[in-house]
Amino acid sequence: MTEHRTADQTPTLPPSWNPAEVEAELYQRWVDRGYFTADASSDKPPYTIVLPPPNVTGSLHMGHALNHTVMDALTRRRRMQGYEVLWLPGMDHAGIATQNVVERQLAEEGLSRHDLGREKFVERVWQWKAESGGQILGQMRRIGDGVDWSRERFTMDEGLSKAVLTIFKKLYDDDLIYRAERIINWCPRCRTALSDIEVEHSEDEGELVSIRYGEGDNAIVVATTRAETMLGDTAVAVHPDDERYQHLIGTEVELPLTGRRVPIVADEHVDPAFGTGAVKVTPAHDPNDFEIGQRHNLPSITVMNEVGVITAHGPFEGLDRFEARPAVVAALREQGRIVAEKRPYLHAVGHCSRCDTVVEPRLSLQWFVRVAPLARAAGDAVRDGRTRIHPPELAKRYFDWVDNLHDWCISRQLWWGHRIPVWYGPEGQTVCVGPDEQPPTGEGWHQDEDVLDTWFSSGLWPFSTLGWPERTADLARFYPTTVLSTGYDILFFWVARMMMFGLYAMDDVQPFDHVFLHGLIRDASGKKMSKSRGNVIDPLDWADRYGADALRFTLARGTNPGSDMALAEEWAAGSRNFCTKLWNATRFALANGATTAQPVPPREQLTDVDRWILDRLDATTAEVDGLFEAFQFGKLCDALYHFTWDEFCDWYVELAKVQLAEGGERADATRAVLGHVLDVVLRLLHPVIPFITETLWTTLTGAESVVVAAWPAPSGQQPDETAARRVEGVQKLVTEIRRFRADQGIKPGQRVAGRVRGACCADLLDHVPSVRALTRLDEPGERYAASVTFEVGLPTGTVKVELDTSGAIDVVAERKRLAKDLATAEKELAQCEGKLDNPAFTERAPAEVVAKIRERRAAAQQDIDRITARIEALLGS
RNA sequence: GGGCGCAUAGCUCAGUGGAAGAGCACCUGCCUUACAAGCAGGGGGUCGCAGGUUCGAACCCUGCUGCGCCCA
Numbered sequence: 015m016t017e018h019r020t021a022d023q024t025p026t027l028p029p030s031w032n033p034a035e036v037e038a039e040l041y042q043r044w045v046d047r048g049y050f051t052a053d054a055s056s057d058k059p060p061y062t063i064v065l066p067p068p069n070v071t072g073s074l075h076m077g078h079a080l081n082h083t084v085m086d087a088l089t090r091r092r093r094m095q096g097y098e099v100l101w102l103p104g105m106d107h108a109g110i111a112t113q114n115v116v117e118r119q120l121a122e123e124g125l126s127r128h129d130l131g132r133e134k135f136v137e138r139v140w141q142w143k144a145e146s147g148g149q150i151l152g153q154m155r156r157i158g159d160g161v162d163w164s165r166e167r168f169t170m171d172e173g174l175s176k177a178v179l180t181i182f183k184k185l186y187d188d189d190l191i192y193r194a195e196r197i198i199n200w201c202p203r204c205r206t207a208l209s210d211i212e213v214e215h216s217e218d219e220g221e222l223v224s225i226r227y228g229e230g231d232n233a234i235v236v237a238t239t240r241a242e243t244m245l246g247d248t249a250v251a252v253h254p255d256d257e258r259y260q261h262l263i264g265t266e267v268e269l270p271l272t273g274r275r276v277p278i279v280a281d282e283h284v285d286p287a288f289g290t291g292a293v294k295v296t297p298a299h300d301p302n303d304f305e306i307g308q309r310h311n312l313p314s315i316t317v318m319n320e321v322g323v324i325t326a327h328g329p330f331e332g333l334d335r336f337e338a339r340p341a342v343v344a345a346l347r348e349q350g351r352i353v354a355e356k357r358p359y360l361h362a363v364g365h366c367s368r369c370d371t372v373v374e375p376r377l378s379l380q381w382f383v384r385v386a387p388l389a390r391a392a393g394d395a396v397r398d399g400r401t402r403i404h405p406p407e408l409a410k411r412y413f414d415w416v417d418n419l420h421d422w423c424i425s426r427q428l429w430w431g432h433r434i435p436v437w438y439g440p441e442g443q444t445v446c447v448g449p450d451e452q453p454p455t456g457e458g459w460h461q462d463e464d465v466l467d468t469w470f471s472s473g474l475w476p477f478s479t480l481g482w483p484e485r486t487a488d489l490a491r492f493y494p495t496t497v498l499s500t501g502y503d504i505l506f507f508w509v510a511r512m513m514m515f516g517l518y519a520m521d522d523v524q525p526f527d528h529v530f531l532h533g534l535i536r537d538a539s540g541k542k543m544s545k546s547r548g549n550v551i552d553p554l555d556w557a558d559r560y561g562a563d564a565l566r567f568t569l570a571r572g573t574n575p576g577s578d579m580a581l582a583e584e585w586a587a588g589s590r591n592f593c594t595k596l597w598n599a600t601r602f603a604l605a606n607g608a609t610t611a612q613p614v615p616p617r618e619q620l621t622d623v624d625r626w627i628l629d630r631l632d633a634t635t636a637e638v639d640g641l642f643e644a645f646q647f648g649k650l651c652d653a654l655y656h657f658t659w660d661e662f663c664d665w666y667v668e669l670a671k672v673q674l675a676e677g678g679e680r681a682d683a684t685r686a687v688l689g690h691v692l693d694v695v696l697r698l699l700h701p702v703i704p705f706i707t708e709t710l711w712t713t714l715t716g717a718e719s720v721v722v723a724a725w726p727a728p729s730g731q732q733p734d735e736t737a738a739r740r741v742e743g744v745q746k747l748v749t750e751i752r753r754f755r756a757d758q759g760i761k762p763g764q765r766v767a768g769r770v771r772g773a774c775c776a777d778l779l780d781h782v783p784s785v786r787a788l789t790r791l792d793e794p795g796e797r798y799a800a801s802v803t804f805e806v807g808l809p810t811g812t813v814k815v816e817l818d819t820s821g822a823i824d825v826v827a828e829r830k831r832l833a834k835d836l837a838t839a840e841k842e843l844a845q846c847e848g849k850l851d852n853p854a855f856t857e858r859a860p861a862e863v864v865a866k867i868r869e870r871r872a873a874a875q876q877d878i879d880r881i882t883a884r885i886e887a888l889l890g891s
Numbered sequence: 892g893g894g895c896g897c898a899u900a901g902c903u904c905a906g907u908g909g910a911a912g913a914g915c916a917c918c919u920g921c922c923u924u925a926c927a928a929g930c931a932g933g934g935g936g937u938c939g940c941a942g943g944u945u946c947g948a949a950c951c952c953u954g955c956u957g958c959g960c961c962c963a
Contacts, residue, residue, distance in 0.1 A: 030928090215963085362963080407896085411961070414894075418962090503961095538903070540959085571914085572904085576896085578959095580903050584915050591928045602925030649905080652913070667925080749932090756920070756932040763923035790923075842910075849909090854946035863909050863947090870910070 025604055025713045031597040033561030037705050041155055049093070049721045050160045052100035054487040061097035062495040063089055064476050065161060066508065067106040067169065070143055071115050074153035076535040076543065076569075076581065077501055079553035082159050083566045083702070084499050084532060084573065084647060090160055090701035091642055094725035100492050101160060102479050104167035105148055109431040109468045110204050110368045116142050116430070132429050139430050153554060157562045158704045160721070165488075167479040169471040170432070177478035178432045178471045179449040181519055186436075186446040190384045191424075193436075193444075197297075197304040198423045200376035201366040202322035202335075206427040207380050209467060210420060211506050212367045219358035223343055224290065226351045227276075228267035234259065234278065235353050237289035239361050240299075241346070242338035244269070245326060246317040247276055249295040251306050254280035256291050270351050271342070279310045298377040314377055320427075322374055335374065381425040381434060381464070385514065389416040392513035395524045401513065403529045404645050405575040408502055415506050416513075424467045431465030438462070449483075473511035476525035483519075495526045502531040530645050532573055538582030556586045563703035564589035570702045571651035592655060593706050596699070599663050600692055600710045606674055607681075608688035610715045615683045621673060622737035622780070623744075624687045627666040629733040630657065631691050636728045638698050647702075654699055662691060665745065672784045689714060694726045736777075743808045744781045744788075750806040751789040751815055757827045758802075758819060767792045768817035769800070776811035794818065802828075805880050807873070812880065825888060832885050839877040846871035 044050065063085050068078060085101060093099040116139050117127055127135040154161065167174060185191040199208040224237045227250060234250055247269055252259040259278070266275040276295075283306065284293055297307030298314040307314060317326045322335040329345070330338050346352050364373040393416040395401045396409055403409040425434060435447045440458025447453045453461065474482070476498070480489040494516070498509065509529055516525025536542055537549040544550065556565045567589040572579035600608075617625060634657040641650035666688075673684040692714055700707040700720045711720040747770075760766060768791040773782045785791075800816035802823045846867050849855045856864055 030926095411895075414962080506961095534960095536903095540903080574905075577904085582903080582915085585903085587928075588915065594928050595926065598926035598929085600925085605925070652905080656913085663926085664930095752931060753933090759920080761923085762921050762931050764921095765923095845910080849947080852946060856946085858946045859909075866909080 025716070027597070027601045027604060027710070027713060029601075031561070031593060031706055031709075033563060033593075033705060034558060036709065037156070037158070037562055040705055040708055041158060044160065044719070044721055045155075045163065047719070049719070050099075050101070050162050051164050052098060052162050052492070054491040056098045058096055058098035060100065060492050060496075061089065061092040062100045062492040063102070063497050063499065064479055064495055065101065065103045066498075066500045066504065067104045067167075067472055067475060068150045069108040069111055070105045070147040070168070071108055071111045073149050074157070074553055076551055076553050078150070079157060079565060080532060080535060080569045080573070080579070081499055081501065082154060082157060083569045084530065084645075085497075086157075086159050086566075086704070087570060087647065087701040088497060088499070088642075090704060090721070091725060093160070093721065094697065094700070094723060096724075098491075100162055100165070100488075102165050102167065102492075103151070103154065103159070103161035103163065104475075104479060105150070105169070106468055106472045106475075107168065107170040107431060109426055109428050109465060110206065112139060112142075112147075113428050113430040114204070114368070127429060135429050156554060156557055157565065160704075165479070167475075169468070169475075169478075173481065173484075174471060174474070174478045175432055176449045177474050177482055178466065179435050179447075180483040181474060181515065182435055182466070182470075183446055183448040184519070185383065190388065191381060192384060193379060193381050195377060195379045196382070196423070197299075197301040197375050197377050198380050199364060199373045200320070200378070201369065201371050202320065202374050203369050203371040204366060204428075205320050207376075207378065207423050207425060208366060208373065209423050209469070213364040213373050214367050215362045215364055217360050218363040220361055220363070221343075221355060221357040222289075222359040222361070223346075223352060223356075224354040225270070225294075225346055226353050227269060227294075232262065232265065232267060234262060234267060234292050235290045236292050236294040237354075238294055239359065240339065241342045242324065242330070242335055243296040243299045243317065244294055244342065245272060245324070245330065246296045246298050246315040247294045248297055248307065248312045248315055249276050249310065250278045250292055251281045251284050251295050251310075252278065252292045253284045253286040254282060256284075256286045258291060270349060271345055277310075277312075279306070279312075281306050281309060300375050304375075304377065316377060318374065318376070320376075380423050381436075381462075381466075383422040383424055385419045385422050388514035388518055389419045389510075391517045391522065392416050392510055395513060395517055401524045401526060401529060404531065407576055408505065408531050411502075412505060412510065416510055419510075422467075424470050425462075425464040426467055427463070428465050431468065432471055434462040434464050434466060436462045469508060469511050472508060473515040474519070476512055476516055477520055493520065494524050497528045497530055498526040499530040499532065501534055503534060505531060533576065533578035536578050536580045538580055540578070540580050551581060551583075556583075560586045560590040561593060561705070563593050563706050567592060567651060567703050570647040571655070573647040574649075575645060592659065593703065595659055595663060596696075596706060596710065599658070599667060600696075600714065602667065603688040603692055604714065606670075606688070607685045608692065608714070609685050610689040610693045612682065612686045612689075614686045614690045615679075617731070617734075619679070620683060620687070621680070622734070622740045623666065623669045623673070623784070624683065625734040625737040626741040627662065627691055628687065628729075629731070629738065630661050631694055632728045632731060632733065635694065635698060635726050639725075639728075642701075651702060654695070654702075658695055658699075662695065665741070666691070668788055669744075669784050672787045696720060697723050697726050739810065740778060740781060743776060743778050743810055744785055746808055747778070747785055747806050747813055747815075748788045750804075751785070751791075753831075754804060754815075754817075755789070757831050758824050759827070760819065763790070765790050765792045766817050766819060767794050767798050768815065769794060771814040771816065772811065773813055776808050776813050778808075778810070778813065791817070804884060807877055807880055809873075812876075829885065829888060832881050832888070836878065836881045836885070839874050839881060843871060843874035843878060846874060 089099045089101045120126060130138060182191065199210065199213045201208055220239045222237055222239055223241050224235050226233050226235050228234055236250060250267060252263065262278045263280045266277050269276050295303045295306050295312065297304045297312055298316040317324055318335060319325045324330045324333045324338045330341060333341055343352065365371065366373055393413055396403060396412060403412060437445045437447060437453050437459050439454060445454055476495050477489060477493055480486060480493055482489055500509065512525050541547060541549060553565055564586050568585045634653055637653050638650045670684050670688055674681045696707045696711040697720060708720050770782050770785055773779050798818050801819045803814060803816040806813045806815060849867050850871060
């Protein structure tokens with residue numbers, strides 16, 4: 015379907031664009047020809063983007079589609095500009111998600127991972143990956159991603175695993191990794207620790223229970239939303255300056271249900287204004303309480319196990335935490351210790367970002383990265399401009415985060431992932447083993463059971479994928495990467511981590527020069543897409559029904575830096591319509607001999623209309639180029655849409671028909687201009703809509719592929735202002751005549767005899783035939799009798815139009831129109847005069863502004879005179 | 892509680908001090924030889940509210956209201 019040539023070698027196109035039929039074939043051809051394969055030994059300037067590695071369990075959603083469109087557009091343009099482009103694809107191993115998937119599979123067979131054992135289970139995961147993982151890679155091909163498949167990477171690959179071990183060892187040796195017993199976020203369902211950012215907070219309904227501890231004068235009331243944790247309380251804390259509790263500080267109080275006595279301590283961090291000003295302290299089950307415990311040397315009593323079941327205290331033992339809560343409250347109530355209950359009580363509750371289970375703060379022994387020095391470097395790289403964040407407003411958020419970072423919990427109690435390379439010896443030794451070292455052997459030595467957070471390995475992505483820690487040619491050539499593109503919601507998860515690791519591993523060289531953060535995809539009414547809302551749109555469904563180009567154009571067009579994007583089916587249909595328009599325009603041009611084989615003749619041999627469209631093309635080229643540099647995808651798509659549809663198709667193509675009809679050199683020149691404009695505009699559009707532009711451009715030019723065509727540059731030609739003014743005059747005149755015809759109920763196709771007078775005075779003499787063609791005016795015949803005349807005011811003069819409408823005209827419609835035009839002109843006049851009558855304006859406003867208002871006043875006055883005369887004439891008729 | 896952002900046509904959004912814009916939706920008429928996935932014409936806005944700065948404010952400043960996001 016791509017190229018049809020008839021016997022005389024005139025290229026033609028099928029009547030319609032059927033993307034589904036050709037996209038796969040086009041894509042495979044690009045890959046086979048090696049267009050996307052980077053060459054580390056070329057001497058072109060490098061341009062590198064690493065794909066944010068999608069989850070191996072994942073499939074392509076709209077957010078991916080948007081981000082991939084952005085990256086594909088960026089890399090395709092640079093490739094056309096002659097850069098050595100590397101867009102590197104791959105996936106991460108998604109520890110928790112993948113383990114969940116395989117464990118579910120096992121559960122269907124009635125097995126748990128423990129039945130298989132660690133080694134067999136990991137084998138089983140690899141098997142799953144080989145069979146069903148990475149579906150997204152095939153989906154990327156469908157939307158046209160020009161990635162270098164020869165360099166595809168996976169975070170669990172040998173090389174990337176070596177990078178993980180290398181950086182772990184380096185951090186360990188630099189005392190930037192340590193093991194400690196801390197309160198961490200624990201998911202009782204996944205049975206693993208989570209980092210802070212893997213916890214999502216939501217306002218949930220719970221209950222606030224006020225409990226009286228102690229008796230009589232020594233009684234103190236504490237409030238909690240997690241009553242069951244009182245079983246593990248080891249103190250009550252009050253603010254040291256709180257008048258109400260001075261007499262109690264230092265005393266002890268009996269903890270109900272347990273019979274234990276706990277101290278009442280004074281701590282600055284207690285908010286005296288919240289509740290009663292007294293808080294229960296459970297160091298083993300609350301991060302703030304843990305810190306209070308540290309400050310006051312309190313014991314930590316763990317009362318829950320790793321699945322959230324109470325492990326102590328007789329009647330409550332064996333109860334799930336959510337069963338224990340009401341049970342504890344009931345028991346306290348029985349003792350008359352419940353002072354108040356507030357229900358429902360809205361409070362922030364942390365949920366596991368993977369499975370939505372309520373996270374339990376849990377005291378446990380975990381590995382941490384000491385982030386302070388790394389985070390400072392990550393902040394500095396942005397502060398001193400080595401890495402630039404787009405849009406810059408988001409840099410503040412980045413700083414707020416990296417400058418206030420808690421140490422990062424990196425150990426996960428999973429089997430799927432990079433196992434922590436630390437061995438423990440029989441004498442309590444701890445040995446961190448580097449990638450090329452042998453672990454200690456012998457009686458009593460064993461490796462740490464935990465694996466590393468997936469983000470630990472994907473944080474290395476910009477350099478581990480290029481071969482680090484080996485000093486490969488790719489690393490030398492393509493690091494630092496040029497742009498990192500992702501949604502702003504991933505800024506902390508991933509971008510900040512890559513910054514920390516990149517600077518640390520690569521001698522303080524930043525992992526990327528630019529970070530482009532796009533918005534999030536929402537539905538037509540601005541709501542977040544989610545399965546529970548049922549408003550998810552599948553990008554591949556749109557790709558199927560409207561074409562991958564339409565999907566991409568919709569996404570690119572909606573991308574405005576710093577803001578989210580609403581999507582609806584109509585948007586995709588609109589983009590599909592644009593593709594159809596482009597198709598039909600090219601088909602028309604080819605059918606009329608448009609060509610790039612003949613150069614566009616010198617300017618002096620061209621018409622005003624030719625020069626105008628070439629100048630507009632030039633301006634559009636420059637504009638689009640600048641917008642690409644600024645990551646303004648929405649605006650550049652709009653600019654191309656407007657140029658293609660409103661200027662090229664609506665005006666130039668229509669006017670070109672007149673020039674083609676003249677034949678001879680005029681027609682030849684027009685064919686060259688048509689060919690040239692399409693050639694350039696297709697190249698400009700290619701980064702965003704690669705498939706249709708490839709088909710059209712190769713048919714038009716006969717060249718190999720637009721993928722490797724040169725990116726257009728403005729010609730440097732001085733724009734022809736006179737031509738632009740004349741074309742503007744033609745447009746206004748044509749529109750006015752069409753307006754008159756429509757008002758008079760003359761059908762669009764109906765030909766009407768008429769004359770255009772005064773065109774010479776308006777500098778439009780050469781353009782009268784075009785005006786006649788576009789407004790379907792016939793030459794006056796023998797029986798011609800003008801039944802109506804009207805004037806059109808143009809900047810260059812007034813043109814008189816007379817028509818033979820073969821009889822009466824609709825006076826009422828005409829009066830209505832004139833009254834409306836008059837009102838507009840009068841309003842304009844009043845506005846201008848209001849300004850000019852104000853001495854403060856004429857004295858203080860810049861001269862050019864005052865001059866402009868004077869011109870507008872004169873024009874408005876002329877319009878009024880003309881319309882008034884016309885109305886009077888109409889009254890007389 | 893802390894921080895940030897947004898409020899412009901029915902919907903989704905552009906618009907950084909000098910004539911209120913786009914896409915979609917809507918109304919009317921058209922199969923006019925590239926295109927009905929189209930063509931031509933048209934209607935529609937107190938630019939959230941109240942003050943202020945300025946000759947001039949959608950745009951700058953202050954306050955208010957209503958939404959949204961991030962963090963705690």
